[in-house]
Amino acid sequence: MDKKGSQIHLKHRHEEFASLMERQGLIKINGSRCSVKKLGLKVFKSGGWLKHLSDLEENHTELELKQLEKEELELNILKHQNKIKDKEREIIKLTAKNLRLQNKQMKRAVLYSIIGFLAGIISANLKDILILLNLMSPE
Numbered sequence: 001m002d003k004k005g006s007q008i009h010l011k012h013r014h015e016e017f018a019s020l021m022e023r024q025g026l027i028k029i030n031g032s033r034c035s036v037k038k039l040g041l042k043v044f045k046s047g048g049w050l051k052h053l054s055d056l057e058e059n060h061t062e063l064e065l066k067q068l069e070k071e072e073l074e075l076n077i078l079k080h081q082n083k084i085k086d087k088e089r090e091i092i093k094l095t096a097k098n099l100r101l102q103n104k105q106m107k108r109a110v111l112y113s114i115i116g117f118l119a120g121i122i123s124a125n126l127k128d129i130l131i132l133l134n135l136m137s138p139e
Contacts (some may be wrong), residue, residue: 018034021027028041036044043052122129130136 018027018029021040022029024039025037026043028035028037043049046052070073127136131138
């Protein structure tokens with residue numbers, strides 16, 4: 001079989017086949033001697049070259065799926081971060097508006113207190129004020 005799992009049919013292509021196996025890291029050729037490498041043993045124990053290729057394809061597909069899931073999660077994180085930033089901006093705007101309203105309310109409270117204080121002084125001393133202005137005679 002070749003690298004892709006297609007069968008090699010010619011009898012005299014055994015050297016090409018051995019060379020291919022060596023390039024794939026399955027065996028080591030030293031002169032006329034050939035030894036199986038760890039990957040070659042793993043491929044043999046796992047069910048052969050076609051099974052190995054199938055497993056590689058499954059692993060590649062799983063990795064692609066995991067990558068897609070990761071990208072989807074990252075996208076969701078970015079969406080949530082954008083929502084959080086929008087809410088933070090909204091909080092800042094509402095806080096500023098609230099402070100303006102509190103300042104306005106405080107100014108009104110001070111003004112009403114001053115008016116109330118003056119009205120109290122005037123009403124308590126109305127008779128004396130009218131006498132001072134010669135609008136009323138003292139009796």
